[in-house]
Amino acid sequence: MANKNIYVTMPTLAPLGEVTENLQKVWESGIMTHNGPILQEFERKVAEWHGLKNHVVVVNGTIALQLAIKALELKGEIITSPFSFIATTSAIMYEGCTPVYSDIDPHTLNLDPAGLEEKITDKTVAIMPVHVFGNPCDIDAIDAIAKRHGLKVIYDACHAVGVTYRGKSVFAYGDISCTSYHATKMLNSGEGGGCYTNDDKLHEKMKRIRFFGFSDDKSDIVEEGSNYKMTEVHASVGLANLKYLQAALDDRKKKYMLYRNLLSDHPALTFQKINGDCNYSYFPVIFDTEKTLLKVEKALNAEHIFPRRYFYPSLNMFKDIVPYVSMPVSEGIAGRILCLPLYYDLAETDVARIAGIVIDTLK
Secondary structure (H helix, E strand, O other): OOOOOEEOOOOOOOOHHHHHHHHHHHHHHOOOOOOOHHHHHHHHHHHHHOOOOOEEEEOOHHHHHHHHHHHOOOOOEEEEOOOOOHHHHHHHHHOOOEEEEOOEOOOOOOEOHHHOHHHOOOOEEEEEOEOHHHOOOOHHHHHHHHHHHOOEEEEEOOOOOOOEEOOEEHHHOOOEEEEEOOOOOOOOOOOOEEEEOOOHHHHHHHHHHHEOOEOOOOOOEOOOOOEOOOOHHHHHHHHHHHOOHHHHHHHHHHHHHHHHHHHOOOOOEEEOOOOOOOOOOOEEEEEOOHHHHHHHHHHHHHOOEEOEOOOOOOHHHOOOOOOOOOOHHHHHHHOOEEEEOOOOOOOHHHHHHHHHHHHHHHO
């Protein structure tokens, strides 16, 4: 129907019966949490899907970032992107560290490596880049800078399920990569997150921190930990949805490319430069002015279509949270970027209709 509500994204869901099959096992076992068998299967199979070994599943992506900071025992300044969701900054601050913003590349929308080194001080302990909209950062350049200055790297890969870089999962890079299995992500467990590392000892440490800091035999407390565990119910949803991840990725790319073909020739619009592989989890459009964006947003809303100003505003603008430091590129992009609806159940005819409204409004 022309008047149905179309939102910026919707979850990709397995048939309910397949989730119920997993839940039946939970009910039969009586194990609802505490690293149960469904969680262990979800943890293992998602790692295998990405070609990786060490995967610690937690309750959400924000907690995944906090767990990474805690496991690396970081105290000091962490350089990160101002063009992200507030959780990137919140996790840093919650763990007693100080976020230091470095501006973004105007094309990829990721941290610009060219500006990183000038932000490094004797208090800097880590870099936390963001793979924005599933578009990989310049990992080679960032890791080289980190090694040169003896810094840890935690990748905020919350948008990056299914993304590869130089033939490997993007999660294989950095000291720890953190992702999200939130309802809106390419793979979802309703709420959820995960940490990946190539360091076996760090992997075991994160597992202990996830469960109050208990030793492996549960006889002693050996870490400062907390309760970061995902439930068997959420793992049941995630495990069922995992079977449809490749189909979701293929569908998302197809519709992303349809949008690009329909909109690419308009002079008022520019698009994110994709750095190799991407999961096309969002379709961001950058307008020539904020006034143009607002005009298009209003026209879409009138047709019951609800895009999102994602990410807006630039995080350095939250002056009640962080001292303001000018980030001209991030601020400029944030004021002119709009993510158009893109998800598995969105019809291609709706993609064409949305693109048509955008073009007609720009005339």
